[in-house]
Amino acid sequence: MKTVRVGIIGTGGIANGKHIKELLECLDAKIVALCDVDPAALERTAARTGVPAEKCYKDYRDLIADPEVDAVEICTPNYFHAEMAKAVLAAGKFLNLEKPVTMNYEQALEVLAAEKKSAVFGMACFSYRFMPAVRYAKHLVDQKKLGNIVGLNVAYLKSSAFWQGRALEWRFEKEKAGSGVLSDLGSHLIDLAQLLAGDIVELCATTQIVVKERPTLDGKGVAPVNTDDSCSFVARFACGADGCFHITRCAIGHQNTIRYDVYGDRGALSFDLNDPSVLTICFGEGDPKSFKMETVAVPKEFYLCQEQAFINAINGNRDALFPTLSDGAHGQRVLDAMLESAEQRRWVSLK
Numbered sequence: 001m002k003t004v005r006v007g008i009i010g011t012g013g014i015a016n017g018k019h020i021k022e023l024l025e026c027l028d029a030k031i032v033a034l035c036d037v038d039p040a041a042l043e044r045t046a047a048r049t050g051v052p053a054e055k056c057y058k059d060y061r062d063l064i065a066d067p068e069v070d071a072v073e074i075c076t077p078n079y080f081h082a083e084m085a086k087a088v089l090a091a092g093k094f095l096n097l098e099k100p101v102t103m104n105y106e107q108a109l110e111v112l113a114a115e116k117k118s119a120v121f122g123m124a125c126f127s128y129r130f131m132p133a134v135r136y137a138k139h140l141v142d143q144k145k146l147g148n149i150v151g152l153n154v155a156y157l158k159s160s161a162f163w164q165g166r167a168l169e170w171r172f173e174k175e176k177a178g179s180g181v182l183s184d185l186g187s188h189l190i191d192l193a194q195l196l197a198g199d200i201v202e203l204c205a206t207t208q209i210v211v212k213e214r215p216t217l218d219g220k221g222v223a224p225v226n227t228d229d230s231c232s233f234v235a236r237f238a239c240g241a242d243g244c245f246h247i248t249r250c251a252i253g254h255q256n257t258i259r260y261d262v263y264g265d266r267g268a269l270s271f272d273l274n275d276p277s278v279l280t281i282c283f284g285e286g287d288p289k290s291f292k293m294e295t296v297a298v299p300k301e302f303y304l305c306q307e308q309a310f311i312n313a314i315n316g317n318r319d320a321l322f323p324t325l326s327d328g329a330h331g332q333r334v335l336d337a338m339l340e341s342a343e344q345r346r347w348v349s350l351k
Contacts, residue, residue: 001315004094007033007063009084010075011045014098018127019073020049022307029311035063060084064091071314074098077170078177082107085122085325089114095122096310100187101328103178105336108329115325123310124328126191128258129321130306132298133271133279134192137262138321139302141196145283146264149197152243156185157257161211161229161249168214172225180227182207182335186247188258190331191323196262198239200334202349205233205341210250233338267291 006029008015023029031049035057036042042056057063060080064072064087071094074084082102088095089111101124102108115122128134140146160166170176171184179186194200207228216223230248237243251257258273267283270293282293309319333350341348 001028004029004311004314005032005068005070006073007066007069008073008075009035009060009063011036011041015075016045019075022305026308026311033063033066033069035060064088064093069093078103078183082111085111086114089118089120092118092120094120094314096125097122098125100183100332100335101325102332105333108332112325112329122325124323124325126188126323127306128188128192129323130304131273131276132302133276135302135321136279136298137269137271138195140269145267147266149239149241149262149264151241151263152193152197153261154189154193154243154245155259156189156247157251157254158249159252159254162252167217168223172214172227174226177227179339180229181247181249182228182231182338186231187331187335189245189247190334193243197237197241200235201238201351202347203233203235203337203341204347205231205338207231207342
């Protein structure tokens with residue numbers, strides 16, 4: 001395996017908390033360049049990764065043009081994604097793109113067109129695909145242990161709307177984020193649901209803004225929030241299954257709770273990603289009234305790090321659940337339909 005030389009655009013929380021942590025543990029990857037508009041953040045991350053000053057860029061185009069960079073990871077706010085992703089692909093560099101991949105489906109199609117013209121590929125950062133419980137759940141569904149999927153109950157719960165002193169960062173501005181919890185958290189839920197049950201073909205959504213104004217970043221006042229804090233929607237899948245979803249930043253007591261219940265006509269499974277090492281299952285032979293839910297440890301074969309999957313794919317060993325840019329675009333289409341449904345208060349078809 002060759003060592004893949006990686007450049008990272010954006011050195012904030014998601015870069016340091018996820019991407020960099022995992023890349024530093026990959027034996028066949030090396031972080032060789034960084035980019036950020038914040039000099040202090042850039043300096044801190046350079047110290048952590050050992051990237052020299054001459055490889056720390058303020059302009060993302062300089063990082064992309066660096067001949068020593070093989071692959072680029074985009075860890076910026078949503079409104080930069082499309083422009084940067086197209087530039088990376090046009091330069092012939094492999095791409096790891098944070099979710100949501102773009103601000104809307106139209107932009108996602110532009111990124112897909114850029115990928116098609118290039119000799120490289122991109123990965124959408126649907127990191128929960130790499131949770132062991134999810135991978136084992138997908139295996140059991142594919143093995144028809146549950147029979148035909150008939151329903152899903154899904155929740156993503158956080159309390160972050162109520163964090164004291166949280167200012168009007170970019171996530172609370174529609175022109176920078178596209179949407180609130182819908183894109184930030186809902187993109188994960190949609191991807192996993194479609195991974196397990198297939199395509200969503202129609203839906204009906206409702207959203208609300210709970211905290212309606214926040215302190216401005218300069219500390220000189222307050223300004224209105226125009227992205228959603230909470231969303232609920234119902235969906236119909238192509239397989240005929242129904243799904244009920246709740247996504248919120250307003251669930252006090254929850255730091256990052258993701259729960260899935262998947263029901264089939266022969267069995268069921270559940271997982272809570274606060275403990276991704278276990279899966280609760282219920283299936284067997286005979287009359288289902290005798291079945292009991294039991295919690296089992298996920299076999300080690302279903303463990304895989306997201307960044308290692310990206311590096312493996314570059315080296316010619318792509319994982320079966322590798323999240324493509326096409327997956328990201330498909331999820332973006334659902335997100336757009338959810339916004340349309342919530343705004344117009346009606347069912348929206350994706351057929």
